[in-house]
Amino acid sequence: MSKMLSGFEFRRGTTIFHKMDPRAKLVYIVLFTALSVIFLNIFVLIAIFFSTIPIVLIARINSKWWQSIWGSKFFIAMIFLFNFVIFVFSPNLNLMSALLTATSMSIRFLALISIFSVFFLTTSPEDLTQSMVQLKVPYDYALTFNMAMRFVPTLSRETQIIMDAQKSRGLEMEKGNLIQRIRNYIPVLIPLIISSFRRAELVADAMESRAFGASKKRVSMFILTLGWIDAAFIIISALGFIGILSLRLFLGIA
């Protein structure tokens, strides 16, 4: 699980995709996320998935990206199974279409994972916050989002420590039947939630102590500007979007 999360964790890099304005990347993820939700055609979804591959190669994030893909195998299996079961038990049973739908759903999920993985792997939380602010998102919301992202690795590390602490007091996580195993997580979840609250309070105090919210108008040390590479990427994304969308509009592929 923590391995999969690290497939979404920003690592500093020097490639053009790392240096790109987050707003340009946002255009890409919004458009392509929309496409993966609109279409159910298996080939279109595969194409959307493959649209992320050049980015992975340009940004040289192969191994981290693969962690996010490989790490989601369990969820993909669940999605496949769940959809398959629902369609199999639907009144007009058709095994072939059930299989096809379940496969499409799984690939849709895979495409979404891939799109978000390349975005978060190459976009620093600070830049993302700044771009949200420049997109007129209220600073408080942008910051909340930023912090939620930033504390994910902290939380996964903390979960590990708590599990170690409880194991040291004789807790056996893998013991018992399903209900018992779920119950075994209580001694891990409660400290995790409580220490998160404590941390949140601490962070809030620390921020207020450094005059957070003291003045209505904030200034920024860095201003993001869109360059020609960003413009080119936005245009390519938009063309791709229009191209794929026209399959639906003119050829009737859903």
Place this chain on the structure above:
Amino acid sequence: MITFKDVSYSYTPGAYALQNISLIIGDGELVAVLGENGAGKTTLVKHINGLLKPQSGSVIVGDTDTKKSTVANLARRVGLVFQNPDHQLFAETVEKELSFAMVNFGMPPEEVTKRVNWALEEFELAKYKEKPPFLLSGGERKRLALASVLSYDPQTIILDEPTTGQDDRQKTRMANLFKQLNSDGKTIIVVTHDMEFVANFIPRVILISKGKVLAEGPTEEILTQKEYLERASLLPPQLVDLSWKLSLSKPSISFEKVTSEALRMLEESRR
């Protein structure tokens, strides 16, 4: 007896957290593990109850190779108290928190009650018996975490920074308890940065730096060596510092020794 044989461990390939550690900690010892931040102290002690298994070499606790045992099995004999109490407190009441480990080990109920009551008294927590652990103050939570491990009476007790956030009275109480447990034959291993605590109460020191054992031996011998302390980024205990400043021929961690040595030198200089 706890034996480390040529133990190495790394979290990320290439960077050793522990490198070729060989150590013996005898039954009934009271020993401190000292070292700079990131020296590998916590990694070292996590090997003793099997939370980490050596990537090369072996750790033998009693007659058990930790590689061939589970944490739950080792935990019965080796109690590990973590640094941050908030990482383990979860129960509805202090009483339930204290009994958690014992229930896990399947101890008989009357034994559990007896030990819980002992811990409530010993750690001055009796008045909070029915309260949720989260409402306790920082220092009290720290004591509760400690009590919740000591209550099940493991043969070896490992404490990660037990003195942080405790006032002098609580530290002394803790030290006396460690001494008492130690004289009952328990092995006690304290991971700490609290040099005064070590100098005052702990007879043997293992000094770790950059994943290796820098030195080990009687506390006085180790803590009076400037070179060792500097290499492990540790401040000397006040008495040692004083000994150095007075250029005593025999620096010491003992008040009596330092004063008598200083007096002797003073008298010599008068003659």
